[in-house]
Amino acid sequence: MAVLRGEQGAVQFDAAGSSNATIVGTRSWSLSTTKETLDVSKHGDTFRSFVGSMISGSGTVELVYDPDATGQAGFLEDVLTTADTADATFELFTTGTTSGTDSVSFAGIITDMEITSTVGEIDIVTCNFITSGTITGNLE
Amino acid sequence: MAAADLNSIRATIEGRLATELANSPAIPVVFHNMAYEPTPNSSWVQCLTTFGANEYLGQGLTTDSQNRIVGLVVMNIFSAKGVGPGANLVIGKRIRDLYNRVIVSGVYFDAPSGPEALASPSPEGYFQTQVRVTFEFIEEL
Numbered sequence: 001m002a003v004l005r006g007e008q009g010a011v012q013f014d015a016a017g018s019s020n021a022t023i024v025g026t027r028s029w030s031l032s033t034t035k036e037t038l039d040v041s042k043h044g045d046t047f048r049s050f051v052g053s054m055i056s057g058s059g060t061v062e063l064v065y066d067p068d069a070t071g072q073a074g075f076l077e078d079v080l081t082t083a084d085t086a087d088a089t090f091e092l093f094t095t096g097t098t099s100g101t102d103s104v105s106f107a108g109i110i111t112d113m114e115i116t117s118t119v120g121e122i123d124i125v126t127c128n129f130i131t132s133g134t135i136t137g138n139l140e
Numbered sequence: 141m142a143a144a145d146l147n148s149i150r151a152t153i154e155g156r157l158a159t160e161l162a163n164s165p166a167i168p169v170v171f172h173n174m175a176y177e178p179t180p181n182s183s184w185v186q187c188l189t190t191f192g193a194n195e196y197l198g199q200g201l202t203t204d205s206q207n208r209i210v211g212l213v214v215m216n217i218f219s220a221k222g223v224g225p226g227a228n229l230v231i232g233k234r235i236r237d238l239y240n241r242v243i244v245s246g247v248y249f250d251a252p253s254g255p256e257a258l259a260s261p262s263p264e265g266y267f268q269t270q271v272r273v274t275f276e277f278i279e280e281l
Contacts, residue, residue, distance in 0.1 A: 009199045024204045027197065064197050064206060120250065122197070122208070122278075 008095040011061050013071060015078045017089040017107060022097055023063065023071035027124070029092050031059035031104055033135060057106065057131035059092075065115060065123035076125050079113040086132035094139065103138050106131040144209055144279040150189050152245045153213055153275065157187050160238050167231055178218065180265065183227060185235070186216040197278065207279040213239070215273075217255060218266040228269050229255060239273045248276045 011029050012020035034057065037050040063072055078088055091105040099105075114126045154171055161167040168184040170176040178184050190212050197206035215235050219228040232255030239249040255269035262268070 007196050007199055007205065008201060010204075011199075022200070022204055024198070024200070025206065026199045028199070070204070 004094050010093040010097045012091040012093070012097065012099075013075050013078075013088065015074050015081070015088045017087040020089055020091050020099065020105075021071050023061070023075050024069040025064045025066050025072055026061060027064050028062045029059065031057055031092055033057040033131075055135060057108075057135050059129055061127045061129070063125040063127070065125045072125070075110075076113050076115070076127055079110040079127065081110075084109050090129065090131075100138050104135060105138070106135045107133050143281060144207075144277055146191060146209075148245075149191075149209075149211070149247055149277055152247050153189050154187055156238055156244065157185070157215070157235065160234060161185060178263070178266075181220040183217070183219040183231060185218070185231065188214045188216075190214075194279075200281070202281055205281045207281070209277040209279055211275050211277070213273045213275065215271045216258075217269045217271065218261070218263075221261075221265060221267050223267075225257065225267060225269070228267055232269055232271055235271050239275075246277055250274045250276075 006028060009026070009029065011023050011026045013023055014020045033055065035055045036053040038053045039048060040051050041048045061075070063076065066072060086107050086109050088108060088110070089105065090108050091099060091103050093103040095102045108129045108131045110127050110129045112128045115123065116126075117123045158169055161169045168176070168178075168182075170184065170186050172188055176184070192210050192212060194207050194209050197208050199205060217228050217231050217235065219231065236252045236255070239252055241251055242249045250273060252271050252273045254271040258268045258270055
């Protein structure tokens with residue numbers, strides 16, 4: 001058993017969805033996955049019963065802004081994609097960068113991007129995204 | 141990318157000061173681990189560069205990752221005792237202007253603190269002020 005620390009993680013992304021590449025300068029990422037439930041309780045039941053339904057996800061990627069860092073510009077400007085068909089692909093790694101290992105992958109849309117510049121501090125970019133379609137987990 | 145060369149960072153910081161104080165009026169400057177016997181009633185500067193706490197900036201272990209290296213430059217300015225602070229502050233301004241919000245060779249200097257007069261000069265026999273400048277360097281692996 002081995003616990004993981006954040007510095008082992010990584011984010012890979014491709015706006016065209018063909019070949020994910022590591023975004024250099026990623027400070028953190030988070031993913032929240034939600035499964036809706038349907039109430040299937042019947043007349044006469046005394047306890048409620050549910051079945052799982054639609055699954056969706058959303059999250060955040062935080063970058064230490066560097067306009068020259070590999071992958072950053074394409075990532076943070078994807079929010080400007082009009083008529084976004086959710087063709088961008090993401091893979092969020094808890095450790096390493098081996099596709100399909102210790103990661104969660106999905107197609108998605110960057111829904112907002114915020115860049116902050118403060119005196120005495122490093123410029124930070126925060127991008128929020130939602131998943132679209134299948135979320136593939138490889139966290140076991 | 142490569143790990144930060146700490147000696148190169150030190151040389152950047154100290155070289156900047158040595159070049160400035162070699163200009164007229166020249167002021168002797170001494171750095172860490174250097175012997176110096178000051179002339180009585182003269183002005184001179186001691187520059188001490190130290191590296192402090194570092195922190196993670198980006199994910200990625202030893203590749204495609206960044207660390208923030210933080211350090212401190214302390215410059216002790218010594219001048220003749222008993223003749224007021226003017227000469228000392230003139231040197232202090234030269235030093236302060238050298239580093240004030242400057243970015244050189246990837247070293248980010250913050251706004252300097254001081255010159256601050258010290259009640260107990262070390263060595264004794266001088267009027268001593270101190271200028272302190274924190275700096276950062278982003279290490280890209």
